[in-house]
Amino acid sequence: MVEKGIGQPVPRKEDRRFVTGRGRYTDDINLPGQLHAVFVRSPHAHARIRRIDKDSVLGMPGVVAVLTGADAEADGIGPLICGWMIHSRDGSPMKMGTHRVLATDKVRYVGDRVACIVAETPHQARDAAEALVVEYEELEPVVDLATAHDAPARVHDDIPHNLCYDWELGDRAAVDEAFARAAKVVSLDLTNNRLVPNAMEPRAALAAYDPGKDEITLYLTSQNPHVHRLVMSAFNNIAPEHKLRVVAPDVGGGFGSKIFIYGEECVVAWAARRLGRPVKWREERSEAFLADAHGRDHLTHAEMAVDEDGRILALRVDTKANLGAYMSTFSSAIPTYLYAPLLSGQYRIPAIYARVRTYYTNTTPVDAYRGAGRPEACYVVETLVDAAARELGLDRAEIRRRNFIPKDAFPYETPVIMTYDSGDYATCLERALELADYAGFEQRRREAAARGKLRGIGIACYIEACGIAPSQAAISLGAGVGLxxxxxxxxxxxxxxxxxxxxxxxxxxxxxxxxxxxxxxxxxxxxxxxxxxxxxxxxxxxxxxxxxxxxxxxxxxxxxxxxxxxxxxxxxxxxxxxxxxxxxxxxxxxxxxxxxxxxxxxxxxxxxxxxxxxxxxxxxxxxxxxxxxDPPNFTFPSGTYVCEVEVDPETGQVSVEKWVAVDDFGRVINPLIVEGQVHGGVVQGLGQALLEHAIYDRESGQLLTGSFMDYAMPRADHVPDFVVEFAPGSPSPSNSLGAKGAGEAGAIGAPPAIMNAIWDAIGVRVEMPATPERVWRALQSVRMPQAAE
Amino acid sequence: MYAFDYHRPQSLDEAARLLRERPEAKLLAGGHTLLPTLKQRLAQPSDLVDLGAIAELRGIREEGNGLTIGAATPHGEVETSELVRRLIPALAELAGEIGDPQVRNRGTLGGSIANNDPAADWPAGVVGCGAVVRTTRREIAADDFFTGMCETALEPDEIITAVHFPRPKRAGYAKFPNPASRYAVVGVFVAETDDGVRVAVTGAGPCVFRLTALEQALTADFTPNAVDGIEVDAAELNADIHASADYRAHLVKVMAKRAIQKALG
CATH class of the missing domain: 3.30.365.10 (Aldehyde oxidase/xanthine dehydrogenase, molybdopterin binding domain)
Structure with a gap:
């Protein structure tokens, strides 16, 4: 065995610099003569820009430039793109609303970029940003996803019904036929709540133009510097690709939000060349709430057909997904190819049909966030399975056992274009039930009841698909890059x-x-x-x-x-x-x-x-x-999470008391790091299930949860001790390491495990996040009839 | 943050003089409300008068049958004070539930009540104990001090120096925190004092208020059962994304019961 080789829990090399404050982030880098950029952002959700009065600030102290969308267009700066083409059911291509680096005609969400002030100091830039006179003609905003289709207003004037695409996957006729002969059908309306990514480090960019080499160097909070360079060269015309160097130094978390090519970095790089001096921009936390792409935000009607023994016959899913005001870089792929192909879960489901419509609204753009489509799919499947168990009076572990894809069935082809590589779902479930003492749960429920608490247990068996592949297949489905x-x-x-x-x-x-x-x-x-x-x-x-x-x-x-x-x-x-x-x-x-x-x-x-x-x-x-x-296939990690919650019936407060995770990540390189990934993912999933919710005012389109005073993030005391175990494992055949990927599993499996536990505790299903008031109201709804007796 | 002049007076007189001379000046105590407000450019004071160097504003001492806590005493000192734990343990508990350790190490009693945030914890403790707010000019009874949402009886150049808390026979505080801010969605302080039972509610309404119906019921029967016959009118309570008025009305009763239970020990 090699010392500190594969499989060893080696402490992280990186921690030496991170825990001693010696990390080097974009904002730690300063260049001689640098200027500072501040973006003027729209205070309105939807408005026409009538006039931007540059003269209102050009004489102010330290102000070097006021850049607008018109300037960007004049300099040939191209609009932002979405890198995955989706076609609607009728064959028509998705309708992409123009997304400029700085708005020209209209602003489409609170926080939309209107202008960029460049000044000698950040404070001077901010003073000018406040003083800049912009005349708006306010328009009625489209805020609500549920009614976006029939809203009188259009986010993009040329896109009717605010509908970007109407996409489908699977065999609709086979599904209809299976539903017609099903013993039972369960149906649910599910909300997958909108989340703000909140990486620890806000975004930042610092660009310098070297006229001697005619080259731009851009320091950037990026998860994928080469993709940034490619898109900013090929589409935004910032510089030829060989004349643009993108450096992503230490980056303090991303969770997807730093994949995307945003207008800010394009403007900063363009401004550095135009002005001949380095230009720096650092996002403020309250700006990040508005300007970083949000996650999730689905409304789904889902139905499952089962036979009398609880075997799943078919699944029918109709989802509306919120795109926000513009298509972010990978926004089209998340609610389609990273969502519907995961709807088979860990189960042998003969027929699946999914329809997905994505809508523009006057809200922050929505794109990939830890899990990206897969948490939404897992939530649908695992909630339906619990619903079916309840309908049939079956134990919730037993219904899963009856439907698992058996371990000798791999590679397993689902009805929704995936070929699962390997897995042993039953072993994970049984081990998790054993670690969680599933058999002894009713005793704990009684003990809790004696203390006045409602205790529930929840199971979620998740499937993940990591490492989108292979390139050729993905490109044939609309991907714009190799993988x-x-x-x-x-x-x-x-x-x-x-x-x-x-x-x-x-x-x-x-x-x-x-x-x-x-x-x-x-x-x-x-x-x-x-x-x-x-x-x-x-x-x-x-x-x-x-x-x-x-x-x-x-x-x-x-x-x-x-x-x-x-x-x-x-x-x-x-x-x-x-x-x-x-x-x-x-x-x-x-x-x-x-x-x-x-x-x-x-x-x-x-x-x-x-x-x-x-x-x-x-x-x-x-x-x-x-x-x-270029891998031949995705990898498919899987696992079972079992969670126990206690509900305080007087307040509706939920506390997570116990957590067991048994994950099959294939071959694990560093169990210490992977266990940390599970902890982090589960806590983010807990955040979605219990706390986090980006809420917009329905009338004005203002983000009401625009700071940590109102947007609740999970903290240490929300979290129980975790029992994390790695299954003996089914190495992925798609790479010689046998590795599968572990970064998102927790965020995928945790929400349904918690929500199913709450359902078990209180007897009614509530939507995420399960806030105390929601849980309390749900309890009132079931108790009222009793009280009347 | 906009530019301002910063002062660090060594005495109360000097602080009061600065306030008189500079009408746009603001007092800086722990800064936990003021500094975020400044950073967001939501306030533009001409001057900040930092009270941190004035020794007489800080400290906890026994006085008469009660406690006197200096206005610039941080919550964390109240939380861990042996004296407070011995004389009015409910106040130590209240202080220990404010924010997080960082907030408690900087935020102060005087800053909290001068700001009178509708969801702050201290107003419940001050009103619940029937405390007296001492200032550079006078003494103000708790019931007269908190006058409305983020409003107090303080004159523009008046500085809180200390709060005197008479020792109640028994007291308890129960809080339902906002999971994001950790301010009180509802907090109820119940105390049996020499002048009768007092029940103060924070978080639920635009300003801390007394629940007189419950005070009367508790006078007759100081047990959690006293809450059962009480109606809390939701019409006068706050409603926001965190809790509806109905739910707050319900929580007032739940927290009142828990506070009574704590007072009973």
Whole structure:
């Protein structure tokens, strides 16, 4: 076993700098002569811009420029794009409302960018931003998703009914037929609440233009610097791709919100060139609430048909998803291809049909947020399964057992275009029930009742799909980019290893796990590996980090590069050891002539590669290799969460008392980091289930939960101790590591586990977030009849 | 934040003089309401007069049959004070439920009651105990001090120096916190004092108020059962995204029961 190799709970390398305050974030970087940008944002949800009076601020102290959408257009700055084309059921392409880097005709949500003030200091820029005279003609906003279709107003004047697309997946006729012969049908109306991502670090950008090289360097809070460079070059005309360097240094969390290409970074980069001085922008927290893409926000009518034994016959789902005012970068894919294909859950469901309509509203754009489509799907499936169990009087674990895809059925093709790679759902469920003492629950319920509390238990069996793949299939479904990942592994003269990855770490601990991977593959000390990421000038072209893809896709690319190094190393070692290539074996950092004690370490081989005093004549010097990996399929992590809650019937307050997670992530590289990912994901899921809700005023379209005073985030005392166990595991066959991805599982599985537990506790289903008042009202509704007796 | 002049007077007289001379000045105590307001540019005082260097504003002492707490004493000191825990433990508990440790280490009693946020905890404790607010000019009875939403009886150049809390025979505070802000959605302070039973409710209405019907009921029967016969009129209560008026009315009764239970020990 390699010390600090695969499977070891190695503490994170990154923590040395993070916990000692030595991280280097975008806002920590300052350049000589830099200017400061502040965005003037719309105070209205929907208004026509009548006039922007630049003269109202141009003489103010320190003001260097006032930039508007008209200036951007005049300079050829292109609008923002959505990178995934969706076609409606009738074959027509999605209707994309123009999304400019700065608004020109109308503002479409509170926080929409109207102008950018650039000044010598941040305070001067802010003074001018407050003073800028903008005349608006207020329009009626479209706020409510449920009524957006028939709203009198249009968010985009050229898009009727505010409807972006009307998409479907699955066999509608087969589903109708199954429903017609079903013993029971359960149906539910479900709300998946809108969330604000709230990464710890708000967004920031710092751009500098070098006229000598005619090149822009952009420091940015990005999860995918190469994708930023690509889109900003190809669509926004910020600079040719080879003349734009994007650097994403330490980034304090993203959860999806830093994937997207926003107007702010385009304006900052454009302004730096236009003004010939570096320009910096740092978002304020209250700005982040308005300006960072939100998550979720679905209304779903879902029906499940079951036979008399509780076997699922079919699923029919009709979802309205809120796009917000504009299409954000990947917004079209989230409620379609990252949602409906997951509706089979862990179950053998013969027929599934999903229809999804997405609507524009005068609210902040909505896009991927931790889980992105998969939490919404899991919530639908796991709530319906509980509903069916109740309808049939079946135990909620038993109905799941009866419907699981058996472990010998993989690869398993669902009716909604997915081929699950591997899994052992029943083992996860049984182990979770055992750890949770499911059998002993009724005793705990009685004990709680004696204390005046209502205790409930909930189960959720989730499926996730990580690492969107393969590229060709995704592109055929509308993806605008490939979905491979890249790596370059380089030995130095002295035997140290540099790993260049196209992924980006912003909390995931890649510097540690990738070092473990390389230590294991090359047999070098963990401490001798340095992972370099986040700089388009240093790393190979890569797609970045989102969708729990980095280990399964990026890790595999690193492994393949390591394998190329070993192959080359064998040739060098054979020469040094005067043996034939075929007789050299490699193990734990040593090349050895098979069956002998003649050997060279990989460090000796690396030195020989750079100082080739004795070297194979036909071989290039140097020891480095690059690899691109395009996986043949998604990976499909799965697991079971069991949660117990107690409800205070007098106040409706819910507390989560017990949590068991049994996850199958395939092969786990670092169990310490992965357990941390489960904790974080579960807490975010708990936030969605109990606390978090972005609420807009229905009349004005103002965000009412615009700060932490009103938007409730989970805190340590909301959270119980977690029991986290990794299932023996079904390694993914889609990569040689067998890794599946773990970043989003918690956020996917937790909400239905909690909501099902509350349902069990109080006997009525409530919507998320299960606020005390909602739970109390639900209890009133079931108790009133009793009280009247 | 807009520009302002900052002063750190060493005495109350100097602080009062600054307030008189600069009508747009604001007092700075713990800053937990004022600083976020300034950062959001929602206030533009000409001057900030920091009370942090005035030693006589700080501290907790026994006085007569009760406690006197200096206006600039942070909540955390009240929370952990042995004296408070011995004489009026309900106040230590109230202070310990304010915000989080960072807030409690900076935020002060005087700052809280001068701001009179409708959902702050201290107004319930001050009114519930029938405390007396001492200022640079006079003494103000708790019932006269809180006059409306974020309004008090303080004159523009008047500074709170301390609050004197008569020791109740027994008292309890129960709070239902807002999960985001941790202010009170509803907080109820119940005390049996030498002058009778007092019940003060914060969070529920535009300003802390006394629940006289419950005071009367508790005078007859100081048990949680006294709450059962009480009607709380939702019409006068706050309604917002966190809680409807009906729900607040219900919570007033639940929290009152719990406060009584705590008072009974």
């Amino acid at each position: 491979w990942e890249s790596a370059e592994v380089r030995f130095t003269h002295t035997g140290k290893v540099q790993v260049f990855t196209g992924t980006h770490t912003h909390g995931q601990g890649h510097e540690t796990t990738f070092s473990q991977l390389v230590a294991e593959a090359l047999g070098v000390p963990f401490e001798d590996v340095e992972v370099i990421h986040g700089d388009t000038a240093a790393t190979p072209v890569g797609m970045g980090t989102y969708g729990s893809r980095s280990q399964a896709v990026g890790g595999e690319a690193i492994l393949r590069a390591c394998n190329k190094i070993i192959e080359k190393g064998k040739k060098i070692a054979a020469h040094l050891l005067e043996a034939s290539d075929a007789d050299i074996e490699f193990e734990a950092g040593t090349f050895r002539v098979k069956g002998t004690d003649r050997q060279k370490t990989i460090q000796e081989v690396a030195f020989a590669a750079y100082v080739p005093s004795s070297y194979p004549p036909d071989l290039e010097p140097g020891l480095e290799a690059s690899a691109f990996f």
